[in-house]
Amino acid sequence: MATTLIKNAKIVSEGKIFEGDVLIEGEIISQIAKNISAPHDANSIDAEGHYLIPGAIDDQVHFREPGLTHKATIFTESRAAVAGGITSFIEQPNTVPNAVTQELLEEKYVIASQTSHANYSFMMGGTNDNLEEVLKTNPKNVAGIKLFLGSSTGNMLVDNPKIIESIFSSTELLIAVHCEDETTIKNNLANYKERYGDAIPVTAHHLIRSAEACYLSSSKAIELAKKTGARLHVFHLSTAKEMELFTNKIPLEQKRITAEVCIHHLWFTDADYETKGNFIKWNPAVKTEEDRTALWEALLDDRIDVIATDHAPHTFEEKSKSYLEAPSGGPLVQHAVVAMFEFYHQGKISIEKIVEKMCHNPARIFNIDKRGFIKEGYFADLVLVNPSNPQQVTKESVLYKCGWSPFEGTTFKSQVSHTFVNGELVYEKGKVNDTILAGKRLLFNR
Template identity: 50%
Template structure:
């Protein structure tokens, strides 16, 4: 493999921004320093002072394969991801069939090999009847076990209290949870259906999937984790209320210990609020629901204050015709991987976060939390998963969307920065305008 030298870059890594050059050899970061001279035959990229970041690690995506390839698949969604500076992803188990055992898990890894543009990991899912599969899970084979403590598709709602307790007691990896209380949601949905029928206004979604439902379920998850000493990561926090339940401070403390219980929010909770249902309707219908402007503001502050440890996408594409259905038939979820990083960098432009904080939440923290080996940092010897940021504005257009669903909730929005280049395992995958070469993603390894 030929080497590449990136010169005159502004590196952002581990809380620092500094000017340096970076050499890529054999898929790895070989050298970081100043005044690195080009070798014979070496490709040279002049960053011209632009920011160079470690590639984003997204610990929460739904790439829909197997079973729902009409709306998304591993190849199309990972292509959209690298176009957005996302170089590694961890895919959810609520596919068809669901990923509830080792055979289904390995089938997903086989599907990704040679087709995924980014590096890949797949979660094992939990159900009321696969406790033994969870107990036997090789902790090196998956980033974690996903527990839906709220409504889900298929056989993936864990609502048996004894099973739930046993999962938290015996799981060999971190648990990640979707926390919403299903009985509370069902009761609210019935009340709104009695008033509106199936055509409930989209703006009612955060009242049906309420903050109270989130709070009750999150409290249950935390109580189980504390009882059993389980490493717990609570996904897509959507309310200000829940933030009081989590510890502020860095994920890795000064003494080297790690938070036992961590929190995550998603880019759409930082960029949209209840007022946006008027123009976007079901396009921003997701679970948990996008809520009030006050929640959005509290979540941004929580990211800055290290109450929220990780920023992710929960990329969950659906076709436009599906989203056009009446409320009860319109699926929840939205495509986000292609524009998540530039949307997060808008918070830097607005003075709410620093670039270092975005890098911590999007790259370092997922690597720390899931023990990802050799990725998530600009370090010599680490995989050369890199993103070059160009501070040139652009407006999101539907025709530029690479996700198979063919649309974005950000259409018409102008961002102040764009992805100028993405390297995956040292190979250029996105040149700022188009995909380059062929899929080069590798299976994520875990240092446990």
């Protein structure tokens, strides 16, 4: 079992930054102190000038395995994740086949146990006809239930109101939802097809998958959660209007309804469709400057609880098709942490708040066992970030299997220098250690 001593770091945890040392023994953080003498067998890292943060926990990714491995695999995308400082991920069920039975769900865990660089969990998928399977889900070792209340990649739309209410009423597990109103989207699309035929421009994406479509769906889900008492987590919020639905007036631990925002909705606006095109085509859509401003306000005043990526790669060829043919989604895990640090450099958010939203809160919301914090006795999922080491994103530096990033051409001021997963140094100064697959199945205190 390896012993590692991290010296002179700016340790970020639970709203504070303090300089000190962290001793890792095996998988565990064994000591945190101002000055720790190195054991004779310890590897020592001088982290002066670096921030030491808990490994980020991404509560929403699509790693495409099984069935869509021409786009990505658990191996390739978890590799990119640890290079970006994400040490744990929760993956979604719209793979092929969809993870909508306990057997299919466990098959994904088997793949990850053999190939993942990062810690992992997989959501159980709900459909219009699998309530019995959903209710078999083990709360101790599965993150939660995922419902697509708007269609996206894969055929998992749940549109039967009675079924949705049955799921909400029947499980104590966290229910995570994709909220877009299907009828509104279909009507909007029909109007644009009448106007443009098959040549609809991508600049119309946020008008087709509109703010109204998002609000109608999310407001219904929240109303139903309040009616049934369900534990609801709303993924990838994208509109100003939806911010009216959430509160910051109670502590996170007492919230029954929690909220997530994704990096792309904090970074891009509809103005970027002109230059980025389908490469920033997501569902829900990137929307207006007004929407982005409202998302930032809600993030900073704690109506929004989590920052995630919705990492969802497609090949360059697929994204290069016409608007109607190009799939929605894009890769983000490799640059999520440094993108948020860029906002720190701009004075928009503190490092303490970044850590709260990307590390602490996902662990709290999902009740993840001994992760998300820098604490003695916790698993040593740790990331060193150099805030003053600029890096430009190039096609050559991208680690995703799809081979592209919406951030290509962007220069970030910060860089992840080291990533530890369960005490193993899996990434160091630009290189992933492929001889170590340190990821473990996430467990939950429920």
